[in-house]
Amino acid sequence: MEPEIGSDQRDAMGSANRLKLGLFGANCSSGRAVTTVPERWSGSWPDCVRLAQMADQAGIEFMLPIGRWKGYGGDTDYQGATLETVTWACGLLAKTERLTVFGTVHAPLLSPLIAAKEFVTADHIGEGRFGLNVVCGWNEGEFEMFGATLREHEARYEYAQEWLDIVKLAWSPREDFDFDGRFFQLKGVRAKPKPYGGTRPLIMNAGASATGQAFAIRNCDALFSTISRGISFEEMARHVSGVQALAQQAGRNIDVYTVGVVTCRPTEREAQDYYQYAVVDNARLGGGRQHPGDEEHYAANALARRIPTSPQSPG
Ligand SMILES: Cc1cc2nc3c(=O)[nH]c(=O)nc-3n(C[C@H](O)[C@H](O)[C@H](O)COP(=O)(O)O)c2cc1C
Numbered sequence: 489m490e491p492e493i494g495s496d497q498r499d500a501m502g503s504a505n506r507l508k509l510g511l512f513g514a515n516c517s518s519g520r521a522v523t524t525v526p527e528r529w530s531g532s533w534p535d536c537v538r539l540a541q542m543a544d545q546a547g548i549e550f551m552l553p554i555g556r557w558k559g560y561g562g563d564t565d566y567q568g569a570t571l572e573t574v575t576w577a578c579g580l581l582a583k584t585e586r587l588t589v590f591g592t593v594h595a596p597l598l599s600p601l602i603a604a605k606e607f608v609t610a611d612h613i614g615e616g617r618f619g620l621n622v623v624c625g626w627n628e629g630e631f632e633m634f635g636a637t638l639r640e641h642e643a644r645y646e647y648a649q650e651w652l653d654i655v656k657l658a659w660s661p662r663e664d665f666d667f668d669g670r671f672f673q674l675k676g677v678r679a680k681p682k683p684y685g686g687t688r689p690l691i692m693n694a695g696a697s698a699t700g701q702a703f704a705i706r707n708c709d710a711l712f713s714t715i716s717r718g719i720s721f722e723e724m725a726r727h728v729s730g731v732q733a734l735a736q737q738a739g740r741n742i743d744v745y746t747v748g749v750v751t752c753r754p755t756e757r758e759a760q761d762y763y764q765y766a767v768v769d770n771a772r773l774g775g776g777r778q779h780p781g782d783e784e785h786y787a788a789n790a791l792a793r794r795i796p797t798s799p800q801s802p803g
Contacts, residue, residue, distance in 0.1 A: 495687045498616060499709065499743075501549040501588045510550035512747060514539055515576045517559070517569040520749075524564055524770045531569055536576065537583055544584040551580065552692075552712075555592035555623050557630045562772070574606045581614030590619040590692065595651040596644070597625070597634055600672070603651075604658035604679055611683045618683075619690040620655075621712065624648045624700075645695070645703045647671050652691070652707055659688050692745070705735045710743040 501508055513520040514536050519529035529535070540551055553576055559568025574591035581589050591610065593603055611618040624644040625631055631638045639647060650669040657665055658679035667674040683689055693704040694712035704711040711731055715724055728744045735742040751767070753759040 498588075498687055498690050501690075502586045502617070503547060503549050505547075505549065508549040508743075508745070510552050510745070511539065511543055511548060512552045513554045513567075514551060515553035515571040515573055516556055516567040518564060518566045520554075521767060522566050522771055523766050524772050525766045528564065528766075531571065533571065533579070536571065536580065540580040540584050540587060540589070544587045548587065550588040550590065550619065552590045552619075552621060553577070553592050555594055555621070557594075558627070558633055564772075574603075574610055577618060578610045578613050581610060581617055584617075586617075588617045588619050588690065589614060590621045590690075592621040592623060594623055594625050594630075595648040596631075596636060596639070600651045600654040601658060601674075601677065601679065604655040607655070607689055608659065608679075608681060608683050611689050612681070614684070616684040616687065619692060621692040621694065622648060622652060622708075623694060641697070642699055645699050648703065649707070656688070659683050701731060701734075705731065705738055705740060705742055708742065710745055712745045712747075714747055 514529070515531060517529065517531035519531065521528055543551060553573040554567065554570070555573055556567050556570045559570070560566040561568070574593065577589040577591045580587070589610075591607065595603075607618060607620055624647070625638055628638050638644070650667075650671050653669075654667055654672060654674065654677075657667065658677065659682055661682065664676050664678050667677065690710065691708045692710040692712050693700065693708045694714075695701050695703050696714065701711060701713075713727065713731070719727075724746070731744055732742060749767075751759045751763040753762050
């Protein structure tokens with residue numbers, strides 16, 4: 489018999505810290521630093537394992553990969569070599585003891601039942617430490633690679649809703665079920681085993697638009713939100729409380745995560761110098777190309793669709 493693990497243990501990610509820390513993007517070459525410096529992150533499997541084991545021992549709570557299929561080219565090919573995130577998570581979960589490891593999965597590119605079973609497999613390997621970051625896609629070039637069409641924005645989230653409903657049903661204690669939706673019609677679905685220990689993996693989403701955030705509020709345990717350039721600390725704090733108030737209105741609780749960049753050196757002066765060298769002076773893809781900027785894209789997207797910073801209907 490598997491030991492029972494409670495959903496509060498999953499939320500806590502095995503630690504008593506209220507502020508959870510994670511490492512983002514280690515599955516990609518260059519990580520998240522658009523730089524030509526030769527010591528930039530390799531994204532190789534041995535380096536990922538070493539990093540995960542250091543994080544595990546240091547008490548970092550989680551690792552979150554980037555779902556990226558196509559790099560940006562140029563000499564350094566920023567994020568050009570990427571390890572697939574669920575299989576990456578399986579390997580890291582097997583080699584760590586406490587860390588929660590997420591997979592970042594594009595709902596439109598994978599059958600929900602294959603996905604649900606992959607997640608359950610990862611979750612058993614990690615004994616309840618797997619988490620799902622579900623993304624709907626935004627990069628047309630990546631979708632063309634699959635011969636897939638990026639749906640119109642609202643439809644992306646309608647599709648993802650059905651997809652996630654199916655994943656959750658497959659995880660639930662239900663026996664055979666049918667699903668009759670707009671995008672999926674499934675008959676006699678049977679999915680075993682269930683996630684580890686009688687609970688389900690944590691679910692995160694990084695929607696920046698009002699629709700994306702409403703999706704997170706309805707379905708997820710956490711919203712991964714980026715700090716747009718120029719936004720003040722107070723505005724970000726208002727944004728976080730706005731999201732949490734919307735969740736409470738809907739009878740849910742949601743955690744909010746964000747991204748920070750840490751340059752670590754023995755002294756502050758050395759850290760500033762290294763930041764200047766690696767992130768400012770050598771901030772190029774190589775070959776003269778500039779980074780097209782996924783974060784810029786997210787930020788522009790969020791502004792265009794107006795991030796709700798005060799409580800309003802999540803619908
Ligand atoms: C911090 C952060 C991380 C994200 N990570 C990924 C990712 O790994 N892969 C991906 O395809 N999209 C990623 N996205 C994009 C989001 O899933 C989403 O498409 C984007 O924020 C636009 O929001 P919207 O869909 O609500 O318009 C990320 C967004 C943010 C803010």
